[in-house]
Each structure stands twice: as structure tokens, then as C-alpha cells.
Amino acid sequence: MKLFGAHLSPYFERVWLQLHLKGQTDAVDYPGVPGNALRSPEHLAHNPIGRIPYLELAEGEFLPEAQVIVEHFERLFPEPALRPADPPHAARVDLICRVLDLYVLPDMILVARLASQPDPDRAALGDKLRSIQSGIGYLEHFFAAQDWAVGDEPTLADCALIPFLFFAGLIQKSGGMDILADAPKLGAYRALIADSDLARTGFDNMARSLDQVRAAEAKARGQG
Ligand SMILES: N[C@@H](CCC(=O)N[C@@H](CS)C(=O)NCC(=O)O)C(=O)O
Structure with missing residues (x-):
């Protein structure tokens, strides 16, 4: 495959x-x-x-x-199962993935792209940031992390949230805004998992990939 x-x-x-x-x-x-x-x-x-x-x-x-x-x-690859056996917990995992997919990530990618431009369109940026913050509000409303996003073992919800946190960090670095400032439960989760192998691995992978994209863009500009 x-x-x-x-x-x-x-x-x-x-x-x-x-x-x-x-x-x-x-x-x-x-x-x-x-x-x-x-x-x-x-x-x-x-x-x-x-x-x-x-x-x-x-x-x-x-x-x-x-x-x-x-x-x-x-x-x-059923083992280890990354959706809890308990139906309410499994539903919470699915909800986190779905809210991210429908209400957060699409605009988050656009914001990260816009914010990284030298002279971004401020109106478009503001618009998209408000939309992301509504999505983050939905996530925050239903969020109840324990050791991990749902329960005491990593699940698919963590696999979806860690890349989201990387993008939140990117937006903060380029625009100075912490989009989790009004989401205390998600903020606490970010602090809780920051040192986990899963978060470190995801953040490292994404940072390396970002460097490659930036190097390729710089090379293309140099040739243009
Ligand atoms: N609904 C898709 C979304 C995937 C997506 O938007 N991927 C972005 C990269 S993060 C992409 O390929 N964008 C290409 C484009 O918008 O032209 C999924 O869940 O896999």
C-alpha cells in the first residue's frame, strides 16, 4: 500500500x-x-x-x-484499537474528528497559508479566524480530556488533535494570536500531551515537512 x-x-x-x-x-x-x-x-x-x-x-x-x-x-490493523470499546467514549472520539474536519481544519489551513504571506489580506484573515474560533468553541464545549483526549489511552482523537495543535502553534508564531486562548480545556490538553512521544513525533514530522516546503518555495522563487 x-x-x-x-x-x-x-x-x-x-x-x-x-x-x-x-x-x-x-x-x-x-x-x-x-x-x-x-x-x-x-x-x-x-x-x-x-x-x-x-x-x-x-x-x-x-x-x-x-x-x-x-x-x-x-x-x-485492529491492535491496539484506537477507538474505545465503550460506546459513549467511542462516540466522543468520533465527534472530535468530525468537528475538526467540518468546522476547524479547512479554515485553519487557509489561515496558516494567509498568515505566512508577507502582506496578508487582513480582512480575509480576520474572517477565517472568527470562523475557526467558532469551530474551536464547539470542540471546547464537548471536550473532557483525562490523560488523553478521551480516556486514559491514546485514541484516534489524539491523532487528529495533535496536527491541529501544530497548526495552532504555526498561526500563533506568524500572527501572534493564540487561537486556544478562549478554550481552557483544549489549552490544558495541549500542555498535558506536549511531552508525550505521540505529540513530539507529530510535531517533529510536521516541522520537518514545513521546512522542506519552505525550502522548495524559496528555490522556486529564486528560479522565478
Ligand atoms: N476532506 C479531506 C481534506 C484533505 C485536505 O484538505 N488536504 C489538503 C492538504 S492539508 C489538500 O490536499 N489541499 C489541496 C487543495 O486544497 O488544493 C480529508 O479529510 O482528507
Whole structure:
């Protein structure tokens, strides 16, 4: 199997962290982004949605959408289970992933992109930041972390939240704003898991990938 994408994508990193927790990162190859561009013809031929990550299941058969890939891996590699057996806990894991996917991450990626520009569109930035903060408010409302996001073992919720926290850090570094300032439960969770192997691994992967993207952009500018 091949997992296409890059660690900087919070969706890709969710899947990779899941494989890491299952000890299965070597079960998959990582060819990167086809044609080195998110909209390359090769990429669109594999996945017309045009987004990463996606998984090549078999020659020419592709599976897009991070959470769908995650569910596939839960069935393929059931141990350790990363969704609790207890139904209310399992539902909380699913809710965290869904709120992130629907109400937080899409605008968060746009904000990180906008904020990293030398002269960002302030109005667009403000608009998107307000929208993210509504999403974070939904997350905060339902959040009740213990040792991990749900219960006392890492779950798929942590795999989804750690890349989100990396992006929160990026936004803070580029715009000076802590988007978790009004979310004390999420802020406490960030502090709680910061030194875990899972968080460190995810943050390191994403930071390395960001450096590669920035180096490639600088090289392209130099050639332009
Ligand atoms: N709904 C998709 C979203 C994936 C997504 O938006 N990935 C971003 C990278 S973080 C992407 O590929 N963007 C390409 C683009 O917008 O052109 C999923 O859950 O996998």
C-alpha cells in the first residue's frame, strides 16, 4: 500500500500517527505528492478531489479522505484499537474528528497559508479566524480530556488533535494570536500531551515537512 501526501498536512499526519501507534508505519510506502504539486495531472488522475492524503489500496485503486483511510486501517490493523470499546467514549472520539474536519481544519489551513504571506489580506484573515474560533468553541464545549483526549489511552482523537495543535502553534508564531486562548480545556490538553512521544513525533514530522516546503518555495522563487 502507498499513502500519498506530506506530513505537513494535518489530515495526512492523523493517518501517519495512527499507524505509528499501531507499530505499522512500515506496512505502507510514502511516495509524497505525485508530480510534487497538489493539482498535478498525475495527482488528479489518482484522486479527482485533488486533496491529500489518499491511499493506493491495490494497483490503480485509490481511497481518499483521511477519516475513511483511518477507518480502513482500524479494520486492517485492529491492535491496539484506537477507538474505545465503550460506546459513549467511542462516540466522543468520533465527534472530535468530525468537528475538526467540518468546522476547524479547512479554515485553519487557509489561515496558516494567509498568515505566512508577507502582506496578508487582513480582512480575509480576520474572517477565517472568527470562523475557526467558532469551530474551536464547539470542540471546547464537548471536550473532557483525562490523560488523553478521551480516556486514559491514546485514541484516534489524539491523532487528529495533535496536527491541529501544530497548526495552532504555526498561526500563533506568524500572527501572534493564540487561537486556544478562549478554550481552557483544549489549552490544558495541549500542555498535558506536549511531552508525550505521540505529540513530539507529530510535531517533529510536521516541522520537518514545513521546512522542506519552505525550502522548495524559496528555490522556486529564486528560479522565478
Ligand atoms: N476532506 C479531506 C481534506 C484533505 C485536505 O484538505 N488536504 C489538503 C492538504 S492539508 C489538500 O490536499 N489541499 C489541496 C487543495 O486544497 O488544493 C480529508 O479529510 O482528507
